[in-house]
Amino acid sequence: MRGVSPGMxxxxxxxxxxxxxxxxxxxxxxxxxxxxxxxxRLRPPGxxxxxxxxxxxxxxLGRDLLSRVLHGARASIAVAxxxxxxxxxxxxxLGLLAGWFRGWVAxxxxxxxDTMLSIPAILxxxxxxAVLGPSFLNLILVLGLTRWPRYTRVAYAQTLQVATxxxxxxxxxxxxxxxxxxxxxxxxxxxxxxxxxxxxxxxxMILFEAGLSFLGLGIQPPYPSWGSIMSVGRQxxxxxxxxTVFPGACLFVLVxxxxxxxxxxxDRVDPRSQGR
Amino acid sequence: xxxxxxxxxxxxxxxxxxxxxxxRAVDGVSFAVAPGETLGLVGESGCGKSTVSNAVxxxxxxxxxxxxxxxxxxxxxxxxxKHEIRARVQMVFQDPVTSLNPRMxxxxxxxxPLLVRGLASGAALRARVDELLEEVxxxxxxxxxxxxxxxxxxxxxxxxxRALALRPDLLVCDEPxxxxxxxxxxxxxxxxxxLQQRRGMASLFVSHDLAVVRHVCDRVAVxxxxxxxxxxxxxxxxxxxxxxxxxxxxAAVPEPDPVAQRAKPRVPLAGEIPSPSNPxxxxxxxxxxxxxxxxxxxxxxxxxxxxxxxxxxxxxxxLA
Numbered sequence: 001m002r003g004v005s006p007g008m009x010x011x012x013x014x015x016x017x018x019x020x021x022x023x024x025x026x027x028x029x030x031x032x033x034x035x036x037x038x039x040x041r042l043r044p045p046g047x048x049x050x051x052x053x054x055x056x057x058x059x060x061l062g063r064d065l066l067s068r069v070l071h072g073a074r075a076s077i078a079v080a081x082x083x084x085x086x087x088x089x090x091x092x093x094l095g096l097l098a099g100w101f102r103g104w105v106a107x108x109x110x111x112x113x114d115t116m117l118s119i120p121a122i123l124x125x126x127x128x129x130a131v132l133g134p135s136f137l138n139l140i141l142v143l144g145l146t147r148w149p150r151y152t153r154v155a156y157a158q159t160l161q162v163a164t165x166x167x168x169x170x171x172x173x174x175x176x177x178x179x180x181x182x183x184x185x186x187x188x189x190x191x192x193x194x195x196x197x198x199x200x201x202x203x204x205m206i207l208f209e210a211g212l213s214f215l216g217l218g219i220q221p222p223y224p225s226w227g228s229i230m231s232v233g234r235q236x237x238x239x240x241x242x243x244t245v246f247p248g249a250c251l252f253v254l255v256x257x258x259x260x261x262x263x264x265x266x267d268r269v270d271p272r273s274q275g276r
Numbered sequence: 277x278x279x280x281x282x283x284x285x286x287x288x289x290x291x292x293x294x295x296x297x298x299x300r301a302v303d304g305v306s307f308a309v310a311p312g313e314t315l316g317l318v319g320e321s322g323c324g325k326s327t328v329s330n331a332v333x334x335x336x337x338x339x340x341x342x343x344x345x346x347x348x349x350x351x352x353x354x355x356x357x358k359h360e361i362r363a364r365v366q367m368v369f370q371d372p373v374t375s376l377n378p379r380m381x382x383x384x385x386x387x388x389p390l391l392v393r394g395l396a397s398g399a400a401l402r403a404r405v406d407e408l409l410e411e412v413x414x415x416x417x418x419x420x421x422x423x424x425x426x427x428x429x430x431x432x433x434x435x436x437x438r439a440l441a442l443r444p445d446l447l448v449c450d451e452p453x454x455x456x457x458x459x460x461x462x463x464x465x466x467x468x469x470x471l472q473q474r475r476g477m478a479s480l481f482v483s484h485d486l487a488v489v490r491h492v493c494d495r496v497a498v499x500x501x502x503x504x505x506x507x508x509x510x511x512x513x514x515x516x517x518x519x520x521x522x523x524x525x526x527a528a529v530p531e532p533d534p535v536a537q538r539a540k541p542r543v544p545l546a547g548e549i550p551s552p553s554n555p556x557x558x559x560x561x562x563x564x565x566x567x568x569x570x571x572x573x574x575x576x577x578x579x580x581x582x583x584x585x586x587x588x589x590x591x592x593x594x595l596a
Contacts (some may be wrong), residue, residue, distance in 0.1 A: 166375035167385075169335055170438065173362055174389035188379035 008264055018250075019184035023095040030055070034222050037062035042240045047102055057242040060232060068224035068249055075225040075252070079218075080205035086144025088198050095155020096182050096190075100163060110156065113149040119156055121146050122211065129217040139218050143205055143218055156196050158190035173249045192269030199262030203255040226251050280308035281446045281478040282332060282365075287341035297553045301327040303502035304341070309446065314472065314479040316493030316510070318525070322549060324502040329450045333367045334358055344407035346445060355580070356413050363393065368468075369442075370451040372431035376423040382409075382434050383419025389441040400492045403469060408437040412467060424459060429460035433467065440471065447472070449480045453488060465492055486529050486539050490514055501560040502552055508585035518587040520595065542560050559590065567591055 004012070021028065030052050040049065040062040047054045056065040098109040128142045162168065162184065171181050212218035213227030221228060226247040233243025287305045290298040302324040311316045317325045330336040332343060332352060332577040343350040345361045353361065368390075369375035376385055387405045390396040396404050406416035412433040424429055432452065449468065453461040469492055472479055482568060483489050489496055489510075496513045498506040498521065506519040517523045524543040545564045550556055559577050562568040571590050579588045589595070 166369040166371060167377045168377055170367070170369070171377075171388065171436075172335070173333060173367060174392055174438070175359055175362060176388065176392045180392060184380065185377050189377065249315075265410075 001217065009259075009265075010181030011257045012262050014141075014253065015261060018073060018254050018257070019201065020147055021070055022077045025067075025070040025074050028107075029070045031064035031067045033061060033063060033067040033071045033224050042236060042243075044240075057240065059229070059240075059243055060236060065246060067240060068229055069250060072224040072226045072229060072247060073250065073254075074237050075092045075136075075213075075219045075223065076206050076209050076251075079143065079209040080134070080202050083143035083205050084198055084202050086140065087147040087201070088194065090145070091151025092155045092187070094148065095152040096151070096159050096186060099159025100178060100182055100186070101157045102110050107155070109152065112271055113152050113156075116146070116149040119146075120227060122208065125212060126215065126217060127254055129212065134212075134217045136219065139212060141207065143208055147201060147205070147236075150201065151194060155190060158193055160214065162186050162189050171226055171256055173257050175183055193266075196266040199258060202261070203258040205259070206251065206255055267276070278311055279345075279347060281311050281313075282309040282480065283342075283344040284308070284328075285344075287328065287331060287343060288339045289331050289336055293553045295553070299535055300502050300555060301466065301552055301557070302331065303552075304452070305499070305502070305504050305506060306341075307497055307504065309478045309480055311445070311478055312472070312476045313495065314469075314493045316489035316496040316500070317480060317482045317499060318484060318489055318496060319499035320484060320525075320549065323498050323499045324552070325482045325484075326450055327593070328499070329448045329480060332446075333365050333448050333487045334362055334482060352447040354501070363389075363442045364444055365446045365448060365450045366444040367441060367450065368432070368435055368439050368452045369401060370433055371455045372428050373423075373455075374467040375435050376431055378423055380422075381419065382421055382423065382426075385423075386419070386434065389438065393442070395442075397424075404441070405437075408441055409434075409473070411440065412437045427460075428456050429464060432456060432464050436464075436467065436471070440475075441476070445478060447477055449479060450482045451484070452481075454485060460499045461488070468492065488527065496541070498525065499548060501555055503560060504579055504586075504588060505561065506585060506587045508581065508587075512584040514584075516583075518582055518592045519561075519568055519589050520596070522562050532576050559588075567595060 038061065038098065040054070040058050041060055042136065043054055043058045045055060045057040047057065052068070054064050054070065059065055059068065064223070094109050109116070118131040124146050125142045131140055132138045137149055168181060168185055172187050189215040209218055209225065210227030210230070214231040216228070219225035230244050230245045233247075237244055285306050287302055288300070289302040290300050293299045305328060307315065317328060327336060331338050338351050341351065341460050345364050348357065348361055350358065350361055383402070383405045386408055387396070389400055390404055402419070405419050409418055411414055414430065414433055414437070421528045423434070426434065452468065453464050456464060465488060468479070471477070481489065481493055493510050495507065495509050497504050498519065500521050506513065506517070506522045510520070513522065514526065515525050524545045526540060527543040531540060543566070547564050550560070550563055556563050557576045559565070559568070559572040562572040565572065569591070575590065577588045577590050579586045582592050
């Protein structure tokens with residue numbers, strides 16, 4: 001990794017820490033995130049009991065906040081990663097097809113992109129979850145299948161550009177079919193900008209998940225998610241500030257890191273730095 | 277005479293114009309390339325020479341006329357037939373930077389034609405790729421590397437190796453050295469000539485550089501505004517150009533010897549090349565020709581034999 005500045009190194013370190021914390025949550029969490037203890041309701045950070053210390057305090061049902069935040073990171077990152085994967089794959093495929101075949105294929109695909117982009121995404125997500133019922137799987141599907149148009153636009157524009165290059169002509173003359181040209185010749189050369197879009201969408205998906213969970217349409221209680229912890233914490237904000245502050249800070253830092261990482265990635269895949 | 281590798285008859289390629297009138301990039305061109313022969317196609321920018329080469333390799337559909345490769349008609353052929361003919365004609369592009377996929381190893385690029393046509397795979401494919409790389413003066417270990425690790429001249433060698441993979445009968449070279457440093461041009465040209473002789477391959481060599489054309493071509497076709505104005509054996513063309521446009525082109529080539537340069541007849545051309553979407557009537561060159569008469573303004577000259585040459589000029593005899 002050449003040319004990583006100290007600031008960027010810190011961001012990468014934080015991102016890795018979040019991912020490790022999410023993956024290792026069952027092992028590193030000091031308490032069971034679902035175990036209630038009504039005698040220990042809304043205890044401030046640092047309260048010590050026989051079983052250990054509530055480092056970040058407890059919630060309205062006496063559950064350990066640190067454990068819930070760690071498990072909540074799992075939900076946030078899993079929802080974001082899976083929904084970004086779905087929309088990246090689907091959107092890129094449509095963009096490649098539109099850019100390669102052009103004509104009525106492009107008209108059909110790009111008009112549906114315009115249509116999708118004209119619908120407020122969060123409203124569509126709320127509506128769909130409300131109809132299908134809230135669940136982890138539905139949440140991922142809704143986010144995955146409403147967020148593909150941005151990838152399609154980028155993939156379409158990039159494909160149009162790459163398709164005119166002589167090496168694509170050469171592949172045609174070699175006898176390669178459309179599928180091979182798209183997979184081997186075009187996709188690897190448009191992957192950079194798509195990854196940049198995927199990173200910025202990843203940050204957005206974490207916010208969407210938190211937003212939907214806050215509205216009660218995402219991860220369902222008693223399972224923790226940053227959004228649902230904050231939603232409950234809102235009612236106790238004068239008495240128990242830690243319920244909203246800690247998950248909110250995590251959300252803020254993670255999304256900020258992801259977005260800064262995206263900017264850094266964009267600078268690195270800039271066409272001017274290619275072809276050394 | 278043996279059957280030609282490529283026979284082009286009355287080829288026309290028109291593109292839809294922005295303002296309605298079609299752009300007549302190529303408008304009635306006929307020529308043939310014999311086995312093992314190199315035909316040069318010269319002309320200034322925008323005369324349609326690259327469009328001719330794109331039509332020959334099947335990247336641009338002809339609007340009119342016939343294109344026969346090894347006796348098989350390409351115009352209006354089925355997909356399967358086109359797929360077969362395309363293996364007989366391969367192309368070397370102008371810019372070696374954009375003619376190689378930056379994300380594909382050299383070995384994968386050179387072997388792709390063999391792989392996708394099911395002619396070789398696995399160890400046999402690697403062996404063929406190694407042979408091809410050696411044939412163009414590279415080393416087998418270069419197959420693992422990526423295009424950005426090579427210089428312009430080396431990249432053009434890789435492009436040539438890829439074009440040779442299917443053992444084509446005709447190699448279309450579209451300005452193969454004009455993007456290269458002068459110092460490596462000769463190497464690439466000599467490589468092309470040598471490969472052609474060894475393989476008995478014919479070549480259509482498109483260039484605007486007359487010195488290069490003189491070095492590699494057996495016959496030369498001169499294009500102006502989508503039409504052929506002269507088609508002659510190399511020595512005849514350079515010694516005794518018949519068409520006024522050919523004369524102007526040759527007169528514009530600078531001589532290395534200042535004495536020879538000063539002694540050279542000057543044939544200045546007035547004006548700009550007319551728009552191919554609105555070509556002048558009659559001889560398309562009459563707007564810039566110092567010898568143009570009323571007949572030139574009305575009657576389109578056909579390409580007719582004169583000595584060793586073919587020339588499309590009403591006054592070729594009187595000018596000689």
